[in-house]
Amino acid sequence: MEPIDLPAELWRLILSHLRLPELGRCSAVCRAWRQLVLSLDRTRWRQLCLGVLQHRPPSWPNRPAAEPPSWRDACKQHYLASKTWTRNMQDPESSTCLSLFRRRKGRRRLCVGTGGDFSSLRAALAAAGPYDRLVLLPGVHEEQSEVLLKMPVELVGQGGLGDVVLRARVDQHGPTARLCNLVLLPPHSSSLLYKVIMLRNDIHHCKASGIFLRLSAGGLIADNSIHSNGEAGVDIRKGANPLVLCNKIHSGLRSGIVVVGNGKGIIRSNQIYGNKEAGIYILYNGNPAVSGNHIFQGLAAGIAVNKNRRGHITGNVICENQWGGVDIRHGGNPILRSNLISCGYSDGVVVGERGKGLIEGNAIYGNKGCGVWMMSSSLPHLINNQISHNSIYGVAVFCCKDNAGDYPPGQGGIESFQEDREGSGVENDPDSEEEHPAAQCPISVALVELNSISHNGAAGLHVKSSEALNIFANMIHANSDGGVSVLQSSQLTCIANNSISCNSRAGVLVEAECQVELRGNGVYENGSHGIVSKGEGIITENDIIDNHQCGLQLLQAAHMKVTKNRIQSFRDYGIALFDEAKGLVQENLIFQGRSKKSILRPISNAEDCVIQNNVLLSFKKRFDTECMLTSPSARPHIEGGALGSCTVAGGQRVSSVSTRVDEGCHKHGSVFCTVL
Structure with a gap:
C-alpha cells in the first residue's frame, strides 16, 4: 500500500502506535514512506524520546519546558549515547532502526599529552568527531581558557585514579559527554571554582567523596548516578551553593550528601538510598534547602541535623531507614515541614540533646519506634x-542526659570535618537573620500543638520530664494504651483544649509528684478512667464523658483543684476520691449514668478535702447527656474526636488494639540515639 492511498493524518495516527524498530523498517521501504515517518516529529518521536525516564530534552534542566528543534534528532542522540557510553563499544550496534539515523564514521581514539597525538586537550577537541574517545595520558593537563564540549565526546584518563589531573573549566554544549577516571581541578589562573555543571555522569567507587564542592562553587549537579563511594556521594562545604537535582545517590560507605562548613545549596528531587550513614547529613553551619527527595532504605538516619545547623527540609519522602x-x-x-516520614525501623523524628527546630505539618506513621x-x-x-x-508512643517527651552523642565505632565519627569546626558559630552565618520562628521570639517552653496522634502502639503522648511542657489543641485518639501519660513533671505540664478519646486505657494519667494543669479538654469514651491523678494541680472546665470506668479518680496523695467540669460515667462513679487525696472539688456538673453506683464517691481520709457546690443530675439515656453539652458546646470541637463518633477521618470505625507495649522507651532513650 502506498502512502497516497490514505490521508496523511490517518497514516500518522496508525504509525503513532509503532515502536522504534518498526518505524525503521517502514522508513526503509521507499522515499515516500521515509518522509511520512519523519513527519511524526512532534508526535511519535516526542513520545519515544520522553518515554525513557533518563532521556531528557536537550535544554533540561535549565529550561525544562523548552522543546528541541527536532525530537527525532534528540531521540537519535539518546540512542547513540546509550549504545556508545553504556556498552563502551567502538561503534553503535547495528539494527534496523539505524536506517533512520545516518551511519557515522567509526569512533577514533586520540591520545592527549606528552608522546600522544596532541599536546593539548583543546587541539584534540578541534580535530575530534562525534563520539570519539580522547585518552589523557598520565600527568597534569591544564587549559587556561574555558574548554567547550560542542559535540558528544569521551574524555578518559589513562592509569589509576589520580594519575590524570585536568585543570580546566569545562562547559558542555553538546547533548551528551562522558568523563572517566579524571581528577578535575580549577586552573591555576582561577582562585575559585565558580560554576560546575555535571549532567548524566556515572560516578562510583571513588576512594573519597564522589563529588566534592568547596570554595563558593555553584552550578548544577543533575541526573547523575553517584554510588559506591568511600566517603559522601556529594560533599558541599566552604560556601559552596550548588543545585543538586534528580540524582541517584546510593550504596555509599558513608553519607549520601554532606553539607558542612557554611555549605548551602538546593537539594531537590533526588533518590538517596542504601547509604551506610545518614542519607543527608547537615552540620557545622550547613544550611541547605532540601525538598522533594526520596530518602529510603538507608542504614542509619534519613536526614541528620547536628552541630548548630539549620536547613529547610520540606516535602520529602523519608521511609524505611x-x-x-x-x-x-x-x-x-x-524547619521540618510537610514531609512523609514512615515505616522506619526506629523512631520517626528524634530531637536529642540541645536539638531545636520547628516540626510542622508532617505525616509520621508506621515507624517501629515512637512517632516523635x-x-x-x-x-x-x-x-x-x-x-x-x-x-510505641505517638510522642515521647523526656528530659535526661542523651548518651547518644558518642558515635559507635565505624558509624561516622567527626574527624573528617575538623577543618570546618572553627568559626562555625551562628554569628558567622551570613543567613543567620533568615526568618525562623526561633529567631523571632525567645522560646522557653517545649510545645506540642494541633497534632493528630492516633492508633499508636502505646500511649499517644508519654511525658517523663523535669521541664515545662505545653500540650495544646491536639487530637489524641484510639491509641493502644492511654491518651496522655504524665509520669514525671516537676515543672508544670499544661494540657489544654485537647480532644482525648477512644484510647484503650485512661484518657489522662498523672503520676505522683507531677504538676499539671488540665483545662478545656474533651475526654471521651476511653477504655478505662477518664482522668486518673496522683499528682497536684488544676482540673478545670473539662468535659469528661462516657469513659468505661470513673470519670475522674484521685488517688494516694493527690492534691487537685477540680472545678467547673462536666463529668459523667455510665458504668462507674463520676468522681472517686481514695487514700489521702485532698484538694477542692467545687462547682462541677456531674451526671449519673446507667450504673446504680453513687454519682460522687468521697472515700478520702484527708481532712482538707473540700467538696462543695456541685450539681448532681440523674439521666438514664445516653442522648440526654449529649443534649446537656450545649452551653457551652462539647469541649473541644476538633474534627475526628467528636463525642460519640469514635471514627477516623475516612469514616471507618476505630477498632481497639489489644497488644500492649511494655512501659518505657528503651530505658527512656530513643530506639537508636546515634546521628549517622
Whole structure:
C-alpha cells in the first residue's frame, strides 16, 4: 500500500502506535514512506524520546519546558549515547532502526599529552568527531581558557585514579559527554571554582567523596548516578551553593550528601538510598534547602541535623531507614515541614540533646519506634503533624542526659570535618537573620500543638520530664494504651483544649509528684478512667464523658483543684476520691449514668478535702447527656474526636488494639540515639 492511498493524518495516527524498530523498517521501504515517518516529529518521536525516564530534552534542566528543534534528532542522540557510553563499544550496534539515523564514521581514539597525538586537550577537541574517545595520558593537563564540549565526546584518563589531573573549566554544549577516571581541578589562573555543571555522569567507587564542592562553587549537579563511594556521594562545604537535582545517590560507605562548613545549596528531587550513614547529613553551619527527595532504605538516619545547623527540609519522602527518619541534636535547628516520614525501623523524628527546630505539618506513621522522640529541654515545637500507627508512643517527651552523642565505632565519627569546626558559630552565618520562628521570639517552653496522634502502639503522648511542657489543641485518639501519660513533671505540664478519646486505657494519667494543669479538654469514651491523678494541680472546665470506668479518680496523695467540669460515667462513679487525696472539688456538673453506683464517691481520709457546690443530675439515656453539652458546646470541637463518633477521618470505625507495649522507651532513650 502506498502512502497516497490514505490521508496523511490517518497514516500518522496508525504509525503513532509503532515502536522504534518498526518505524525503521517502514522508513526503509521507499522515499515516500521515509518522509511520512519523519513527519511524526512532534508526535511519535516526542513520545519515544520522553518515554525513557533518563532521556531528557536537550535544554533540561535549565529550561525544562523548552522543546528541541527536532525530537527525532534528540531521540537519535539518546540512542547513540546509550549504545556508545553504556556498552563502551567502538561503534553503535547495528539494527534496523539505524536506517533512520545516518551511519557515522567509526569512533577514533586520540591520545592527549606528552608522546600522544596532541599536546593539548583543546587541539584534540578541534580535530575530534562525534563520539570519539580522547585518552589523557598520565600527568597534569591544564587549559587556561574555558574548554567547550560542542559535540558528544569521551574524555578518559589513562592509569589509576589520580594519575590524570585536568585543570580546566569545562562547559558542555553538546547533548551528551562522558568523563572517566579524571581528577578535575580549577586552573591555576582561577582562585575559585565558580560554576560546575555535571549532567548524566556515572560516578562510583571513588576512594573519597564522589563529588566534592568547596570554595563558593555553584552550578548544577543533575541526573547523575553517584554510588559506591568511600566517603559522601556529594560533599558541599566552604560556601559552596550548588543545585543538586534528580540524582541517584546510593550504596555509599558513608553519607549520601554532606553539607558542612557554611555549605548551602538546593537539594531537590533526588533518590538517596542504601547509604551506610545518614542519607543527608547537615552540620557545622550547613544550611541547605532540601525538598522533594526520596530518602529510603538507608542504614542509619534519613536526614541528620547536628552541630548548630539549620536547613529547610520540606516535602520529602523519608521511609524505611534503619535509624530515625530525621535526627536533630547538638544545636541542630531546622524547619521540618510537610514531609512523609514512615515505616522506619526506629523512631520517626528524634530531637536529642540541645536539638531545636520547628516540626510542622508532617505525616509520621508506621515507624517501629515512637512517632516523635524528643527532649523537652531542647525546646522543639511540634505543630500540626499527623502521627499515627507507630509501634510505641505517638510522642515521647523526656528530659535526661542523651548518651547518644558518642558515635559507635565505624558509624561516622567527626574527624573528617575538623577543618570546618572553627568559626562555625551562628554569628558567622551570613543567613543567620533568615526568618525562623526561633529567631523571632525567645522560646522557653517545649510545645506540642494541633497534632493528630492516633492508633499508636502505646500511649499517644508519654511525658517523663523535669521541664515545662505545653500540650495544646491536639487530637489524641484510639491509641493502644492511654491518651496522655504524665509520669514525671516537676515543672508544670499544661494540657489544654485537647480532644482525648477512644484510647484503650485512661484518657489522662498523672503520676505522683507531677504538676499539671488540665483545662478545656474533651475526654471521651476511653477504655478505662477518664482522668486518673496522683499528682497536684488544676482540673478545670473539662468535659469528661462516657469513659468505661470513673470519670475522674484521685488517688494516694493527690492534691487537685477540680472545678467547673462536666463529668459523667455510665458504668462507674463520676468522681472517686481514695487514700489521702485532698484538694477542692467545687462547682462541677456531674451526671449519673446507667450504673446504680453513687454519682460522687468521697472515700478520702484527708481532712482538707473540700467538696462543695456541685450539681448532681440523674439521666438514664445516653442522648440526654449529649443534649446537656450545649452551653457551652462539647469541649473541644476538633474534627475526628467528636463525642460519640469514635471514627477516623475516612469514616471507618476505630477498632481497639489489644497488644500492649511494655512501659518505657528503651530505658527512656530513643530506639537508636546515634546521628549517622
